[in-house]
Amino acid sequence: MGVTQETVETLRAKFGTIFPHLDERQRRLLMGAEARALGHGGIRAVARAADTREATVSLGVDELDAGAEPLGRARRRGGGRKRLVDLDPGLRPALLALVEPDERGNPMSPLRWTTKSTRTLAAELTQQGHRVSADIVADLLREEGFSLQANAKTIEGKQHPDRDGQFRYINEQVTSYQHTGDPVISVDTKKKELVGEFKNAGRAWRPVGEPTATRTHDFLDPGLGKAVPYGIYDLTANAGWVNVGTDHDTAAFAVESIRRWWKASGSNDYPLATRVLITADAGGSNGYRTRAWKAELAALAVESGLEITVCHFPPGTSKWNKVEHRLFSHITMNWRGRPLSSHEVIVQTIASTTTRTGLRVHAELDTSIYPTGITISDRQMDALPLQRHDWHGDWNYTLRPQAYAQVNGVLDPFDQPSPDLAWLCHPALTGLTGLDWDALIATLLTLHDQQREAHLDKRRGHRPRMAAPGTGRRPILTLADRLLSTFVHYRFGLSQVAIAELFTVRPETLNRRIRETRQLLQEAGHTIQPSPHRLPTLEALYDLAAAEGITPPSVIKAAC
Incomplete structure (x- = not known):
């Protein structure tokens, strides 16, 4: 188990208090003793706490193990190898140019789109001529006020004015x-x-070395x-x-x-x-x-x-x-x-x-x-x-807690017209007998299912259908409604805008349904015979129905 950051901070405080009273060798021996007490990872942790090289701490451990005699003197102030940042004045600016290319350095930095770990930064600096290790890079970043941080969720999306x-x-x-x-x-x-x-x-909390076992894949x-x-x-x-x-x-x-x-x-x-x-x-x-x-x-x-x-x-x-x-x-x-x-x-x-x-x-x-x-x-x-x-x-x-009308949400039979439009099935308007109408609907039902599945396959990318039967969206118009609208349009020349008003749908929806129904009729080999009566308005359709003895629902006629 690694040394915690709390232990490193404790050591740093201890060294800061006692080091001024010790000579060079005494400091090495103290650091070596602390490193041995910490065990695995102790040398690196002590080096970070004392702000010194790991080799110095390792030397202290070796001296403790060897039992050498005291030197009797300490190196004078300023002795030892110079810091790399002092020997290479361009190292610090080069590092800042890599970690903050948009603010301090070159916006064309080669690491702009790369995870900036200390090893990656050290490798890039070495390629630029600044021979440096990952540990030195980490020390320089801390001196400049950097630390490892995660993203912070503070930017909100577009706000509603209210x-x-x-x-x-x-x-x-x-x-x-x-x-x-x-x-x-x-x-x-x-x-x-x-x-x-x-x-x-x-x-x-669990016994050491006994974590709860879980699956490797979720x-x-x-x-x-x-x-x-x-x-x-x-x-x-x-x-x-x-x-x-x-x-x-x-x-x-x-x-x-x-x-x-x-x-x-x-x-x-x-x-x-x-x-x-x-x-x-x-x-x-x-x-x-x-x-x-x-x-x-x-x-x-x-x-x-x-x-x-x-x-x-x-x-x-x-x-x-x-x-x-x-x-x-x-x-x-x-x-x-x-x-x-x-x-x-x-x-x-x-x-x-x-x-x-x-x-x-x-x-x-x-x-x-x-x-x-x-x-x-x-x-x-x-x-x-x-x-x-x-x-x-x-x-x-x-x-409010009051009773309300329970509207029947059951789907209309797809082969039957809506109740308000059933009067349009009269042979005088369709030009077909009841038997011919039923036979045509039966044929179109099969063709419609094939047409619908082909459209769904194209939208799904030919993936299998997953929805359960009967759970899909309610059709806006039944197949019989679509066939009636197609007959009225092509037999009597009534505009699709007027028919859309009669069927209480948008003209765009009606146009699409009429086009699809016409394709089905072509596949079935059925041709709509035009009527000698041309109907410019819905009123003309009602007048024709009245002349044939057909009585449309009064609510529809009033709405028109």
């Missing part, structure tokens, strides 16, 4: 809730941890998976609740963690509470742009009867969230140097975390499955009892 205003708003909300005795919690997901015998940062163990700790920190009670998940970090998992906290702890600590304030980061499973987060909170508000207010920290300021430095930091310190070999170890270690200020933490394991890819439609969002605050309603909003 950043300080949001901080003040959050502080006002927290003060108001605490004044009335209502709970205030800070939430976030801690870094995912590999479960297994993996190396964990930090050190722990590859995920499929049998153990990962741990996803979601933390809830109660600012008033200085208490933490951690839900350790084993699946995905989704909005449903985040809200389920809050639900468990409220049922097991929050409702007991705040029996009279009618509202709760949540402070959260701007991104992740509880981000302000995550629709599923708001939808899950709305369900929790109805279930618990609580008015749930959420205040998000501005983007790029997650480290100010209380859960980070009042809960997660202490958990990390508590399990430092300990492999997280199982979920039980993780849960028990989190639950045993305490601080001198009285922090108490509860942890439990959550083995539920939380599917990904859940989308919330515009109609679902509009139905939520969500009230946005006057100040930055995107960051600050309240979900």
